[in-house]
Amino acid sequence: MPYTIKIDRTLCSGYGDCVGLAPDVFAHDEENISVVVDPEGAEDELILDAARACPVDAITLVDEHGDQVWP
């Protein structure tokens, strides 16, 4: 079951860690802010790794039960 992925655009600084780890899930938009291109583009574990890698905790993950998984 894919996570619901939210990106806080006010926090994202475009470092690109998430894009580097899960390029089929995250991409940079024209403002160099991360956007979700496919929430099912990688296994949950890799998406969690990508969220954990974000230096400013801009990525929030919510599971299928509505529980926040990260941060």
Ligand code: SF4
């Ligand atoms: S790792 Fe965080 S700060 Fe960097 S692009 Fe992704 S969401 Fe933005």
